[in-house]
Amino acid sequence: MRIAIVRREPKVAFSMDVYTDNLVVELKKLRPDWEILEIAPQPWSKNLENLWHTGNPIRKYYERFYHHPQAVKQVDADLFHIIDHSDAHIAYGLKKIGKPVVVTCHDLVQFIYPEIMKNQARFPAFSLAVWQYCVKGITVADSIIAVSSNTAKDVAHWLNISPAKIEIVPNGVDTVFNIPDKKTVTDWKQQYAKSPDEICLLHVGSNQQRKNIETVLKVIKAIAEQGIPVRLWKVGGDFHLEQEQYIKANNLSPHITFVSNPEREAVINFYCAADALVAPSLYEGFGLTVLEAMACGTPTITSNVSAIPEVVGDAAVLVEPTDVAAITEAVLRINRDRDFRQDLIDRGFARIKEFSWKKTAEKTAQLYEQVVQSKNAILAD
Numbered sequence: 001m002r003i004a005i006v007r008r009e010p011k012v013a014f015s016m017d018v019y020t021d022n023l024v025v026e027l028k029k030l031r032p033d034w035e036i037l038e039i040a041p042q043p044w045s046k047n048l049e050n051l052w053h054t055g056n057p058i059r060k061y062y063e064r065f066y067h068h069p070q071a072v073k074q075v076d077a078d079l080f081h082i083i084d085h086s087d088a089h090i091a092y093g094l095k096k097i098g099k100p101v102v103v104t105c106h107d108l109v110q111f112i113y114p115e116i117m118k119n120q121a122r123f124p125a126f127s128l129a130v131w132q133y134c135v136k137g138i139t140v141a142d143s144i145i146a147v148s149s150n151t152a153k154d155v156a157h158w159l160n161i162s163p164a165k166i167e168i169v170p171n172g173v174d175t176v177f178n179i180p181d182k183k184t185v186t187d188w189k190q191q192y193a194k195s196p197d198e199i200c201l202l203h204v205g206s207n208q209q210r211k212n213i214e215t216v217l218k219v220i221k222a223i224a225e226q227g228i229p230v231r232l233w234k235v236g237g238d239f240h241l242e243q244e245q246y247i248k249a250n251n252l253s254p255h256i257t258f259v260s261n262p263e264r265e266a267v268i269n270f271y272c273a274a275d276a277l278v279a280p281s282l283y284e285g286f287g288l289t290v291l292e293a294m295a296c297g298t299p300t301i302t303s304n305v306s307a308i309p310e311v312v313g314d315a316a317v318l319v320e321p322t323d324v325a326a327i328t329e330a331v332l333r334i335n336r337d338r339d340f341r342q343d344l345i346d347r348g349f350a351r352i353k354e355f356s357w358k359k360t361a362e363k364t365a366q367l368y369e370q371v372v373q374s375k376n377a378i379l380a381d
Contacts, residue, residue: 001031001033001034001035001078001079001368001369001372002034002035002037002076002077002078002079003027003034003035003036003037003077003078003079003080003081003368004037004039004072004075004077004079004080004081005020005023005024005036005037005038005039005081005083006039006072006080006081006082006083006087006090007020007038007039007040007083008020008040008041008083008084008086008087009040009041009042009043010040010043015106015288016083016084016106018174018288019083019104019106019171020038020083022172022174022357022360022361023083023357023360023361023364024036024038025357026357026358026360026361026362027361027364027365029358029361030358030361030362030365031365037075037077039071039072039075041063041064041067041068041071042063042067042068064087065089068090069089069090069093070093072090072093072094073093073094073097073099077099078100078372079099079100079101079102079368079371079372080094080099080100080101080102081101081102081103081104081364081368082101082102082103082104082137082141083104084104084106085103085104085105085106085108085134085135085138086131086134086135087134087137088103088134088135088136088137088138088141089133089134089137090137091103091137091138091140091141092137092140095140095141100142100371100372100375101140101141101142102141102142102143102144102145102367102368102371103137103138103141103144103145104144104145104146104147104169105135105138105144105145105146105147105151105154105155105285106147106151106285106286107147107151107154107283107284107285107286107307108135108151108154108155108158108159108285109208109210109283109285110128110131110132110135111132111154111158112154112283113209113210113282113283114128135159136159138155138159138161139159139160139161141165142371142374142375143165143166143167143367143370143371144161144165144166144167145166145167145168145169145364145367146166146167146168146169147168147169147170147171147285147286147307148168148170148285148286148307148310148311149168149307149310150285150306150307150310151285151286151307152166152168154285167363167367169360169363169364169367170286170311170355170359170360171286171288171291171355171357171360172355172356172357172358172359172360173288173291173292173294173295173352173355173356173357174292174357176264176268177268177271177291177292177295177296178268178295178296179272179296179297180268180269180272184269184272185269185272185273188269188270188272188273189273192231192233192257192270192273193231193273194229194231195229197229198229198230198231199223199228199229199230199231199275199276199331199335200230200231200233200273200274200275201216201219201220201230201231201232201233201274201275201276201277201278201331202232202233202235202270202271202274202276202277202278202293202298203216203232203233203234203235203236203277203278203279204235204236204267204270204271204277204279204289204292204293205235205236205237205279205289206236206237207236207237207238207239207240207243208237209282210281210282210283210284211237211281211282212280212281212282212303212321212322213234213239213243214242214243214246215280215321215322215324215327216232216278216280217232217243217246217247217250217252218324219278219324219327219328219331220232220252220255220256221250221252222324222325222328223328223331223332224252224255228332230255231255231256231257232255232256232257232278233257233259233270233274234256234257234258234259235259235262235267235270236260236261237260238258238260239258267292268296271292271293271296271298272296272297272298274293274298275299275331275334275335276298276299276300276301276330276331276334277289277290277293277298277299277300277301277302278301278302278327278331279293279300279301279302279303279308280301280302280303280319280321280322280327281302281303281305281306281308281321282303282305282306282321283305283306284303284306284307284308284311285306285307286307286311287302287306287307287308287311287312290302290308290311290312290316291311291312291351291352291355293348294312294315294316294348294349294351294352295348295349295352297345297348297349298345298348299316299317299334299341299344299345299348300312300315300316300317300344300348301316301317301319301327301330301331301334302316302317302318302319303318303319303320303321304318304319304320304321305320305321311355312351313347313351313354314347314351315344315347315348315350315351316344316347316348317330317334317344
């Protein structure tokens with residue numbers, strides 16, 4: 001069987017690269033007789049002509065809505081898997097020529113928090129409309145993969161799709177996320193902590209509104225006001241203007257270390273050296289960072305909303321995401337109660353065994369087979 005994996009533009013959405021890379025590797029192991037084709041758009045920033053300089057929207061929209069979909073349609077494959085729901089508009093053209101299509105939906109956050117576009121787009125209303133047009137391509141797919149039951153419910157609700165058409169296939173956690181040697185962890189903490197007594201809290205990810213960075217900053221402020229040495233390692237997206245103003249107004253800069261887009265080895269070291277991961281997201285379609293933290297032996301404090309509870313089970317401290325007092329107390333308890341800390345670590349190690357990219361690929365491969373068999377049966381009638 002020939003499977004066409006329709007990827008995002010490389011290095012534009014890191015989480016999509018993680019999902020796709022691991023899925024392809026495991027599919028090739030599980031189905032060695034299959035031919036796995038990977039199709040990605042030309043980089044939108046590629047400077048082919050002076051007119052299409054870096055960041056020019058003409059190039060972006062030409063590539064995304066015409067050239068790339070046309071290139072995908074020319075591929076000879078038994079099934080097309082669109083990796084990201086934001087590219088689901090490609091399904092429209094594929095269905096017109098009778099090609100079986102599977103789309104993975106990772107989250108529908110822009111439906112739930114449309115204000116997320118505020119700090120990410122020059123024209124938020126236009127960008128939201130384009131995103132919604134693209135995502136609604138899911139409705140013509142033969143089957144939809146949802147990475148969590150919460151995301152499956154969102155797909156059914158927001159896109160009016162029958163639950164019978166949705167398959168829940170959780171993400172895995174990469175085996176590279178583990179604990180390096182003790183000296184590496186010790187040296188890393190010495191490098192990024194001001195003193196051995198400092199409580200080092202980690203947040204990994206973007207600065208989107210749903211990530212609830214404001215609450216993390218309030219927790220840092222609450223701990224610092226108690227005279228307790230504390231530091232936030234912010235790894236990933238930089239703070240936006242309102243967050244920077246809050247940091248300045250409350251003199252939090254001495255308590256914050258920001259690291260933009262580090263290599264994966266550095267991210268692992270931050271996980272392992274941190275005293276706790278603080279991830280009070282308002283919404284997650286899955287929540288991969290909490291699994292990565294658990295795999296690295298990092299106690300985790302996270303939200304009791306969206307998909308996160310079904311991912312972490314009983315292996316994390318679950319809190320209402322804007323409850324600064326509850327998060328602060330959890331941080332301090334992890335710091336002072338060694339038994340509580342170790343119990344969270346042990347539960348985390350047990351929990352991550354439920355998630356692997358091999359399991360993800362096996363369920364995905366079975367879905368491919370079902371879709372192709374169903375398509376062939378229809379054609380045979």
